[in-house]
Amino acid sequence: MTKDSDLDTELRGVVKSQSPLNCARQTKILEHNMLITNKIQKRMDARLNAIAGHLRPSAVIADVGCDHGYLSLFVLTSNIANKVVCIDISPKCLQKTKDLLTRTNKVDGAEFLVSDGLKDVTQHVDQVIIAGMGGRNICDILENAPKHLLSAYFVLQPMNNITYVRRTLNQLGMCITHDEIVFDKNKYYHIICAQRGKQVLTLNQIRCGAVVEDYRSADYQRWLQLKIAKVSNILEHINSDSLRYIEMTEYLQSLKKCIF
Numbered sequence: 001m002t003k004d005s006d007l008d009t010e011l012r013g014v015v016k017s018q019s020p021l022n023c024a025r026q027t028k029i030l031e032h033n034m035l036i037t038n039k040i041q042k043r044m045d046a047r048l049n050a051i052a053g054h055l056r057p058s059a060v061i062a063d064v065g066c067d068h069g070y071l072s073l074f075v076l077t078s079n080i081a082n083k084v085v086c087i088d089i090s091p092k093c094l095q096k097t098k099d100l101l102t103r104t105n106k107v108d109g110a111e112f113l114v115s116d117g118l119k120d121v122t123q124h125v126d127q128v129i130i131a132g133m134g135g136r137n138i139c140d141i142l143e144n145a146p147k148h149l150l151s152a153y154f155v156l157q158p159m160n161n162i163t164y165v166r167r168t169l170n171q172l173g174m175c176i177t178h179d180e181i182v183f184d185k186n187k188y189y190h191i192i193c194a195q196r197g198k199q200v201l202t203l204n205q206i207r208c209g210a211v212v213e214d215y216r217s218a219d220y221q222r223w224l225q226l227k228i229a230k231v232s233n234i235l236e237h238i239n240s241d242s243l244r245y246i247e248m249t250e251y252l253q254s255l256k257k258c259i260f
């Protein structure tokens with residue numbers, strides 16, 4: 001994950017460099033915004049870029065678990081939304097986002113909320129990002145969200161329990177529109193986008209990915225090969241009479257069906 005204190009120092013330098021108040025101020029501000037956008041895009045790793053790539057132009061985006069604040073900053077610098085609601089359960093983590101947006105002159109476009117997930121969000125939100133958290137935590141946040149927020153478009157990046165996330169989305173009456181895998185710094189990350197809608201998922205889709213077209217990506221196919229090797233190895237070491245053996249064999253069959 002992106003953890004780069006150099007970015008803050010650089011951004012502070014950029015902000016200072018646009019201070020002279022003269023007739024070229026507008027140009028300087030534009031240059032400054034472009035410079036910041038470029039710097040953020042460079043510092044956002046493949047995972048964060050992939051999450052950002054799923055956001056749609058809209059009025060309000062909530063960034064739940066905002067922490068370092070890069071996604072919130074991306075929303076405001078790219079103008080993909082007019083407003084970002086930055087949410088974190090930890091006041092300290094929320095402060096990190098606040099500091100970053102203040103230093104980069106973007107704080108006016110943001111609201112800050114200490115909240116367990118979406119529980120304390122009363123306003124309308126068009127899109128919700130929930131990234132870098134465990135799958136069960138994300139599902140708790142979805143299940144406890146005020147009902148009016150379930151009409152938003154969700155961009156989720158669960159760190160684990162992906163099958164559980166797909167099942168929960170299905171039970172909540174959400175339709176998964178993207179279900180992709182991104183390789184970044186030696187790790188595979190799942191990104192799931194969902195919105196309200198009917199969807200009947202097969203067991204295979206719940207296990208391996210809801211959107212069959214997304215199976216075609218090189219990262220997805222590499223993840224599959226890795227998973228197949230891992231599950232095959234497990235099967236060699238467990239009792240063939242056990243329930244786990246049956247489950248793992250079924251899982252292996254599901255994975256093999258997704259190879260293109």
Ligand SMILES: C[S@@+](CC[C@H](N)C(=O)[O-])C[C@H]1O[C@@H](n2cnc3c(N)ncnc32)[C@H](O)[C@@H]1O
Binds near residue numbers: 066067090093130141
């Ligand atoms: C690992 S960071 C992820 C930061 C960023 N979203 C990303 O993907 O890089 C997880 C953040 O989620 C916050 N968090 C965990 N559970 C939460 C919850 N129930 N509601 C709001 N924030 C939560 C943590 O405090 C932490 O700041």
